[in-house]
Amino acid sequence: MGVIVIIGPIEFVKRYRFIASVLLKHGFGYLLKELQLHSMLPLSQRVMRSGLGKEISQPFPVRARLVLEELGVVSTKFGQFLSTRPDIVSPELAKELAKLQDNTKPFEFKFAQERIEKEFKVPLGELFEYIEEKPLASASIGQVHRARLKNGKTVIVKVQRPGIEESIEIDLAILMDLARLAEKHMASMRVLGPVALVEEFSRSLRRELDYVREGRNAERFRKNFKEIKYVKIPLVFWNYTTKHVLAMEYLKGIKVNDLEKIRKAKLNPKKIAEYGAKTFMKQVLVDGFFHADPHPGNIFVTKKGMIAFMDFGMTGFIDLKTKKELANLFIAIIAQDTEKTMKWLFRIIKVGNTADLEGFKRDVNEMIAQYHGASLKEVEIGSLLNEVIALAHTYRVRIPSNLLLLGKAMITIEGIGRQLDPEFNLAEAAQPFAKKLLKERISPKRIMQNWAENLLELNDLGAELPGRLSRILQKIEAGSLKMDVQHQGLGEFTSELNKSSNRIAISMIISAIIVGSSLIIISNKGPFVFGMPAIGLVGFCFAALLGALLVVSMLRAGKF
Numbered sequence: 050m051g052v053i054v055i056i057g058p059i060e061f062v063k064r065y066r067f068i069a070s071v072l073l074k075h076g077f078g079y080l081l082k083e084l085q086l087h088s089m090l091p092l093s094q095r096v097m098r099s100g101l102g103k104e105i106s107q108p109f110p111v112r113a114r115l116v117l118e119e120l121g122v123v124s125t126k127f128g129q130f131l132s133t134r135p136d137i138v139s140p141e142l143a144k145e146l147a148k149l150q151d152n153t154k155p156f157e158f159k160f161a162q163e164r165i166e167k168e169f170k171v172p173l174g175e176l177f178e179y180i181e182e183k184p185l186a187s188a189s190i191g192q193v194h195r196a197r198l199k200n201g202k203t204v205i206v207k208v209q210r211p212g213i214e215e216s217i218e219i220d221l222a223i224l225m226d227l228a229r230l231a232e233k234h235m236a237s238m239r240v241l242g243p244v245a246l247v248e249e250f251s252r253s254l255r256r257e258l259d260y261v262r263e264g265r266n267a268e269r270f271r272k273n274f275k276e277i278k279y280v281k282i283p284l285v286f287w288n289y290t291t292k293h294v295l296a297m298e299y300l301k302g303i304k305v306n307d308l309e310k311i312r313k314a315k316l317n318p319k320k321i322a323e324y325g326a327k328t329f330m331k332q333v334l335v336d337g338f339f340h341a342d343p344h345p346g347n348i349f350v351t352k353k354g355m356i357a358f359m360d361f362g363m364t365g366f367i368d369l370k371t372k373k374e375l376a377n378l379f380i381a382i383i384a385q386d387t388e389k390t391m392k393w394l395f396r397i398i399k400v401g402n403t404a405d406l407e408g409f410k411r412d413v414n415e416m417i418a419q420y421h422g423a424s425l426k427e428v429e430i431g432s433l434l435n436e437v438i439a440l441a442h443t444y445r446v447r448i449p450s451n452l453l454l455l456g457k458a459m460i461t462i463e464g465i466g467r468q469l470d471p472e473f474n475l476a477e478a479a480q481p482f483a484k485k486l487l488k489e490r491i492s493p494k495r496i497m498q499n500w501a502e503n504l505l506e507l508n509d510l511g512a513e514l515p516g517r518l519s520r521i522l523q524k525i526e527a528g529s530l531k532m533d534v535q536h537q538g539l540g541e542f543t544s545e546l547n548k549s550s551n552r553i554a555i556s557m558i559i560s561a562i563i564v565g566s567s568l569i570i571i572s573n574k575g576p577f578v579f580g581m582p583a584i585g586l587v588g589f590c591f592a593a594l595l596g597a598l599l600v601v602s603m604l605r606a607g608k609f
Contacts, residue, residue: 326478
């Protein structure tokens, strides 16, 4: 066995030793042996090999949770992160890790004051009319204080914990070191890709440390919902915001799952559940940008019955292609079309090589088929998605992280919705959005836009193709292109290549005319013929003529 040599500050070495002792304490001595980390233990334990083979009666998931709780902020958050990855960890472990709570005690106000004054380089009294010393809430990365600005506005001020960045960076470095050791020494861990997993977690946690980024997320949500009257997003006060301090509008309200207070306020819980569902489906299917941690502590209801969101540190992104595929998936689920549901589901999860891909497809198909003939109220989209993710763990199928975040958020929204309204169903809420998207997709305007986009891509490809072909041809003529073919009849090949290039050039011109004509028609500017812009129609006719001539020339040459 080799010996691990750790180079770094004394805090790094101390932290490593503490981690080793906690692992040993909870019966993970065998991991220290496999990772070759026994050198991190105290000398007496190394000599006696005390506890390295120790077994504890508690189940593995419970011991794993206890280790992560004892190791602090990064480990707790890593456990929470793993609980959202049932495609990697077992369902039992994911369920246990979901119990991890961010129960960090508040830090003294003097440290918050020091942090704020250091960030803005002025005394606290010059920034705020007053700031409450007792925090409204406390978490592992920071805590929140209520304050009043000089202009009379009441705000919440989120202040980062002193020394938290340095502490997190040490733990992230150690976590990455452990991931590399696991890939090197443990074949069973190698298939899970621990290094890539820790890289993904590290990026997520570092983003959470940046309050400027959180403020931008809030601004983006505010912009997306500016036309929605039943949604309230707090305003960010940028003059009082830095990477370590965030000032936002203070909003009063009732926790979204506090049914008793909602009824006392004479608000309709069923309507609130409907608003919450509509809000979430807009985020997913329209904006492609969603709140990835919509638990009851981050959502509340104002006295006017508006849905208010807080804490924008964790968000999910859905690209245009995935957004379209999700819309197709929801439409297929609503239509109870098993075949199309399977088709779009597998496009979204991007199934790669796995030991038993056919088995995975078979089980997913059987699971979806159970919903056939069921009423829409019986279909739970979040539960369905999470069942697929659970199957992915069994068959070692990796799921994109944004889809995992989406599945977790859907489960949370469905749970809140059912607390407010026992008859709540997210699939029903998704139905009008999916139908609207479908109508928009088959509208003449959208079809023209899609054609224009596709033709622009074709135009770009056509513009690049002659140059690429020319470079290949030059290499062939110079004899510098290494390929296992004989260059016989090169002159004839060059002649044919030139003819092909000419045809490509003509095709590019036709594409450009069609694109231009499409844009003119979409602009809906006159003069008009048959209710359509005349210049656009002329362009289409000219493109059709050129296209016909090109087809005729290809037919004559026998190349069609």
